[in-house]
């Protein structure tokens with residue numbers, strides 16, 4: 425049923441895109457892709473062999489040789505055309521995304537616009553890959569610094585943002601003059617393949633942007649075994665990211681990692697509570713809680729705890745759970761049944777250790793991939809949900825007394841991607857922002873994602889930054905010319 429929604433049927437591609445050609449696996453191997461909302465099989469994708477991934481690297485190298493010689497303006501113009509086509513086909517890409525990922529259609533539309541914004545941002549940045557001159561060490565000597573594309577790059581992307589996690593990487597890579605091979609998550613390949621179709625239509629040369637599908641561990645190994653691949657950019661779990669980082673060591677490949685988070689969301693007694701609840705809803709329930717920057721632990725100062733919890737429960741009561749295509753739905757199926765079971769496990773572990781159920785139905789094992797938003801209080805650091813991101817619609821609230829205590833709890837995690845806090849005291853705002861160990865801090869703000877801002881984490885949450893002008897660093901090498909004096 426779902427595919428009939430597409431007005432441009434050509435955007436539904438069931439083949440890999442390599443060197444400007446649509447390709448099946450030579451042995452005909454395929455993998456099925458389903459809709460997590462109802463289990464409907466949407467289609468298949470090729471399960472390519474290691475040799476075919478090797479061929480994609482050869483094609484990407486050929487693409488790189490053409491792309492690197494284009495002027496920055498030529499690259500920018502093609503990227504802008506790609507951006508325009510994404511926006512023109514927003515509705516179809518959003519439908520594909522909701523079909524394979526489940527997220528509410530309105531969120532999918534928002535993600536298409538967000539995804540295109542990275543292509544536009546980096547198209548604009550392409551012309552600003554500036555170098556530098558530095559005074560030489562001897563009279564008459566000049567030091568000149570130039571920046572160059574690293575070469576062929578590879579990206580391994582997750583299912584939770586099937587478009588934006590690709591464009592945030594590919595926009596930067598292509599703007600810098602690199603080619604890229606993307607391996608999307610097996611659960612969400614069709615959005616990626618639609619982006620490839622539009623890159624093709626935009627006139628991006630063959631081999632510059634490629635999408636391969638197949639067994640992820642094998643593809644990752646082919647990427648990291650190849651000395652031709654110079655940067656590997658990964659978004660996903662910390663366990664897979666650290667494995668890939670180790671694999672990158674042999675060929676000394678650059679590695680960029682956007683990994684798991686465990687975001688604290690702190691509400692101080694001087695916060696504007698209405699605003700804090702609005703931020704909490706955005707941060708916790710975007711993508712039904714399946715975001716690496718989702719608030720995972722709410723920390724609320726004792727004197728405002730009860731009022732915050734009651735306002736949060738009221739706001740959560742307005743969420744609507746259902747199929748992402750249904751009008752008004754704000755919370756959809758999670759990516760699969762295991763994801764729903766993880767929320768249930770975190771909930772039950774918390775209750776067994778003293779947490780209190782406040783609002784929402786208890787997570788059930790027999791509800792497929794669906795979990796209703798649920799609110800608990802009296803959460804303590806020994807609970808499983810405080811150690812591991814829940815990645816689902818469980819809002820867990822802890823009470824604290826002092827700023828020092830809040831900071832200690834907030835930083836007591838191996839992760840450091842996002843952190844949020846609400847306060848109206850300017851002295852506290854600077855103090856807390858300085859002390860929180862995270863790469864992204866929302867200060868009286870729950871929506872922190874933006875193409876112009878550097879996205880990335882500290883500690884076990886990753887390495888490098890995506891978006892902003894910093895995002896180009898992963899895809900450029902610095903070359904220094906020592907211009908000798910006569």
Ligand SMILES: NC(=O)C1=CN([C@@H]2O[C@H](COP(=O)(O)OP(=O)(O)OC[C@H]3O[C@@H](n4cnc5c(N)ncnc54)[C@H](OP(=O)(O)O)[C@@H]3O)[C@@H](O)[C@H]2O)C=CC1
Pocket residue numbers: 580581582583584607608609610611638639640641642643644645659660661662664665667668682683684685715716813814815
């Ligand atoms: N930082 C973030 O944004 C994300 C964090 N997560 C966290 O990770 C948890 C698990 O999610 P999950 O989807 O399993 O995340 P994974 O890390 O397993 O998947 C992310 C990407 O890595 C690929 N992959 C998996 N194993 C390997 C491997 N050995 N070598 C190379 N690539 C590999 C996957 O491919 P394939 O799917 O085809 O196997 C996918 O494209 C979530 O609950 C969440 O906590 C998940 C997604 C995004």
Ligand SMILES: O=C(O)CCCC(=O)O
Pocket residue numbers: 582584585588589659714715716717873879
């Ligand atoms: O993978 C994630 O969850 C991070 C992307 C979300 C964002 O860009 O806001």
